[in-house]
Amino acid sequence: MTKRVRSRRGDGPIPASLDWWLFRLSPLIMLVGMVAGGVLIVRSILVWGVEDVEYPFGIDIPIAAVVLTLWAGTAAVLLVPPRSALATRDGAKSSTALVWPLGKRFRVWTVVAAPVCGLLAAMAPFPIPVALGWDPEIPANLWLGLPLAIGITLFAGALIWLVLRAALHGVELTPTHLIARGYFITRRYRRREMVSINAVQLKWWPSLLLTMLLNRDVEHTLQLSLADGSEPLLLAANSREHDVRIGAEIVRAWRAADDET
Structure with missing residues (x-):
């Protein structure tokens, strides 16, 4: 089992264990935030935004609002972790810790996007049936409509998956491994296999892809050099250059502490 640090007085809004x-x-x-946000937005549009058709106000609207408020409070707590849960530049921690500067720039954006993604999830299934002509008022358009509908659906699915992993996004250090939780997948690297850790600028194609997906310029990340000669990029570490350099220092100190012990 992984050792957890105990919280200190004034450590954070909640105990580190919680x-x-x-x-x-x-x-x-x-x-939960995605579902509550989707229900609240869709029902609000139907009740107050659609003319000529009357949609009744139901108990589901205040329930969704309360759930979304509770979700917002929990999400805010996730974005302010206790200091005892964070890795430091001296590499002194022997327990699991988060490298908070890595991924910092996009963490807030992806978390707060959850309610809007609920609306996207509700709308995502509709383009394909429309392209197939299931709506009698809209003619089928397989050659253009179906590829476009599939592309929209895949993009929506990718964005929803990204937001579900929003709070996990970043780098975690354990006594034996570096865990990089990227936008879509999680990778693990053994501590003793790392030769060097560097802040680097992304090549044009991953930078362009992530910039389009996140609607933000994505330029810098962390790169590892491993004993087998491979040099993986940690897309989980995307952030501003200053944050990535601080994150690189923290990971180097963690790696060096293993050599000292």
Whole structure:
């Protein structure tokens, strides 16, 4: 089992042990925010935004608003972890810790996007049936409409998956491994296999892809050099150059502490 640090007085808004539980359950928490946000937005549009058709106000609207408010409070806590859960530049921690500067720039944006992604999830299934002509008022258009509908659906699915992983996004250090939780997948690297850790600028194609997906300029990240000669990029570490350099220092100190012990 991984050792957890105990919280200190003034450490954070909640004890470190509870924060770690929320962190592990964060995909489920993001899903709750997504569902509550989708219900609230869709029902609000129908009740107050659609003319000529009367949609009744129901108990589901205040329930969704209350759930979304509770979700917002939990999400805010996830974005302010206790200091005892964070890795430091001196590499002194022997327990699991988060490298908070890595991924910092996009963490808030992806978390707060959860309610809007609920609306996107509700709308995502509709383009394909429309392209197939299931709507009698709209003629089928397989050659143009179907590829476009599939592309929109895949993009929506990717964005929803990204937001579900929003609070997990970043780099975690354990006594034996570096865990990089990227936008879509998680990778693990053994501590003793790392030869060097560097802040680098992304090549044009991953930078362009992530810039289009996140609607933000994505330029810098962390690169590892491993004993087998491979040099993986940690897309989980995307942030401003200053944050990435600080993150690189933290990971180097963690790696050096292993050599000292």
